Amino acid sequence: MATNQTVDTNKGPSPFMKFLNSKKVVPYVFVSPFILSFLILTVYPAIRGIIMSFQSVLPGQVEFIGLQNYERVFNPTFYKALSNTTIYVVLTVILLTILPIIFAVILDSKLVKLKTLFRASLFMPTLASTIVAGMIFRLMFGETDTAAANQLLNWLGMEAVDWRFHAWSGMFLMVMLCVWRWLGVNILYFLAALQNVPDELYEAADIDGASIFQKFWYVTLPFLKPVTIFVVTISIINGFRMFEESFVFWEAGSPGNIGLTVVGYIYQQGIQQNDMGFGAAIGVILMLIIFVISFIQLILTGAFKRGDE
Amino acid sequence: MKSEQRKRTLTWVANIGMAIVCLIALFPVIMLLISSLRPSSELMRTGISLAFDWSILNVDNYNYIFTQAGSYWTWYTNSLIISAVTIVLSLFFSSMVGYALAVYDFKGKNLFFTFVVFILMVPFEILMLPLFQMMIKVQLVDSYLGVILPMVVAPIAVFFFRQYALGLPVQLMDAARIDGATEYGIFFKIMLPLMGPSLGAMAILQGLGSWNNFLWPLIVLRSNDMFTLPIGLATLLTPYGNNYDVLIAGSVMTIVPIIILFIFFQRYFVAGLTTGGVKG
Known part of the structure; x- marks a missing residue:
């Protein structure tokens, strides 16, 4: 392998090439393109974002205004966005943890045949973009009596619903869309974790005469704790960052802001109203929320105990 | 004997249950595929509907996309x-x-x-x-x-x-x-x-x-x-x-x-x- 390289060294490489190829320099060459892009496209904008949140940013006229943006942020519309987002987070976290655990345990058991087919079908919705998936949902949950969801309700003898025009049904649509798209991925996380449960433990439990439920509670669940913490954390973070699930149902604005989310509020203020300083202040608050959640996860998973590798 | 039978029932319940869940998961995708074959004017009127007329399904929408869109x-x-x-x-x-x-x-x-x-x-x-x-x-x-x-x-x-x-x-x-x-x-x-x-x-x-x-x-x-x-x-x-x-x-x-x-x-x-x- 790579013997063609020998030719170069026989000729005697220039001192510069030698320097470039020394083990001290090589790793830095490897990391430098990333570091460069990372400084320009992540670190700099992050710092700019924080600075901007203390500024009034108008075209050609930027001035520091102290905490004024933050004082303005805490208004009824922001609270509405924050409460919508929080409700959404709570519901998606519960559904996207409990349902995948149940399905993963069933798929992992010896009871089910056609495991691959089931797994693939549950994974399929992940491949659709939120926009396409949301469009399907929007047409299935249309206002007319002829749309799928209302047809079903009529069959069951219930009244049709204007799905996109009530607070509860709007939330239901956003949560269902998210759960539909992410269920399959979370099942895979739990399935992977279930492979770590030693069979002997189940056998031992059998000998002790444990019921199926007891085995699940005392043997399976403890092994799922780390992956559950992980899944809950990413679900919370993705929930707080939600935007598309709302946009696809209502575009720019929902009736009575029933679909407004924190990121939607950033978009509305920062981009549509061009009030970048104000938008940045909302962004900083969002970042703080996400930092707190991430740190709680790191503490729970014991990341700080492990120290340097 | 009894546990044998219980296990069989459980197997049935688990398999049928999973099949239903998978059908629900695939349902929107299937509905999308069928709807793409329906005339768009009708789709606009009714939304994605459970009842539709099989005889009017056609590939006009695809024709339109490939030729004009x-x-x-x-x-x-x-x-x-x-x-x-x-x-x-x-x-x-x-x-x-x-x-x-x-x-x-x-x-x-x-x-x-x-x-x-x-x-x-x-x-x-x-x-x-x-x-x-x-x-x-x-x-x-x-x-x-x-x-x-x-x-x-x-x-x-x-x-x-x-x-x-x-x-x-x-x-x-x-x-x-x-x-x-x-x-x-x-x-x-x-x-x-x-x-x-x-x-x-x-x-x-x-x-x-x-x-x-x-x-x-x-x-x-x-x-x-x-x-x-x-x-x-x-x-x-x-x-x-x-x-x-x-x-x-x-x-x-x-x-x-x-x-x-x-x-x-x-x-x-x-x-x-x-x-x-x-x-x-």
């Missing part, structure tokens, strides 16, 4: 180009970093790694307004590069590659060095090919992320000719529904290539989309 194919091309460039650039950058973190010892390595972990927690939503300002300043608004650049930094892929590269056979490196290979030759000719499966998984992660990306392209793209598929399709999602032919059949054609890829590369899809799990 010019901007749809512009969006498709835009999405393809943006996804391809994003995959190549982000994989190139992050595989080098992940590899270097795994096989070399160098000063500042731990600090750098901690920094990447930290940056992983910074949500894109705080970056997007300053990034938009930057894009205006360097005149990259409404351009491919404007969409692609922020996606090139992929800390999650750095993690994944580092994890994978930790398992590479280091003895090969020493052997190659004795043969006179340069460190770069070792990476590109020996190690990178060995990292194939991880490249596949990350190509899927980055590709799908870019193909489906919405918020950033929505901000940075301005003209119809530059739109990517999700942005273009979203503009058709009006209450007036005069574009439902393109919207529905067009949506089908954004998913179908992905589903075909998924069937052939299931392993990479699964590894790519569950990457968060390889942290640490």
Whole structure:
């Protein structure tokens, strides 16, 4: 392998090439393109974002205004966005943890045949973009009596619903869309974790005469704790960052802001109203929320105990 | 005897239950496929409906898309180009970093790694307004590069590659060095090919992320000719529904290539989309 390289060294490489190829320099060459892009496209904008949140940013006229943006942020519309987002987070976290655990345990058991087919079908919705998936949902949950969801309700003898025009049904649509798209991925996380449960433990439990439920509670669940913490954390973070699930149902604005989310509020203020300083202040608050959640996860998973590798 | 029977009942319940759940999961996709064959005027009137007339199903919507919907194919091309460039650039950058973190010892390595972990927690939503300002300043608004650049930094892929590269056979490196290979030759000719499966998984992660990306392209793209598929399709999602032919059949054609890829590369899809799990 790579013997063609020998030719170069026989000729005697220039001192510069030698320097470039020394083990001290090589790793830095490897990391430098990333570091460069990372400084320009992540670190700099992050710092700019924080600075901007203390500024009034108008075209050609930027001035520091102290905490004024933050004082303005805490208004009824922001609270509405924050409460919508929080409700959404709570519901998606519960559904996207409990349902995948149940399905993963069933798929992992010896009871089910056609495991691959089931797994693939549950994974399929992940491949659709939120926009396409949301469009399907929007047409299935249309206002007319002829749309799928209302047809079903009529069959069951219930009244049709204007799905996109009530607070509860709007939330239901956003949560269902998210759960539909992410269920399959979370099942895979739990399935992977279930492979770590030693069979002997189940056998031992059998000998002790444990019921199926007891085995699940005392043997399976403890092994799922780390992956559950992980899944809950990413679900919370993705929930707080939600935007598309709302946009696809209502575009720019929902009736009575029933679909407004924190990121939607950033978009509305920062981009549509061009009030970048104000938008940045909302962004900083969002970042703080996400930092707190991430740190709680790191503490729970014991990341700080492990120290340097 | 009794437990035998209980087990059989349980097997039935589990299998039928899973089958129903899978049908529910697939139902919207099936409905989309059927709806794409319905006349768009009718679809607009009724929405996606459980009862429909099989006899009026036809491929008119697809005919229309292939013959007349010019901007749809512009969006498709835009999405393809943006996804391809994003995959190549982000994989190139992050595989080098992940590899270097795994096989070399160098000063500042731990600090750098901690920094990447930290940056992983910074949500894109705080970056997007300053990034938009930057894009205006360097005149990259409404351009491919404007969409692609922020996606090139992929800390999650750095993690994944580092994890994978930790398992590479280091003895090969020493052997190659004795043969006179340069460190770069070792990476590109020996190690990178060995990292194939991880490249596949990350190509899927980055590709799908870019193909489906919405918020950033929505901000940075301005003209119809530059739109990517999700942005273009979203503009058709009006209450007036005069574009439902393109919207529905067009949506089908954004998913179908992905589903075909998924069937052939299931392993990479699964590894790519569950990457968060390889942290640490």
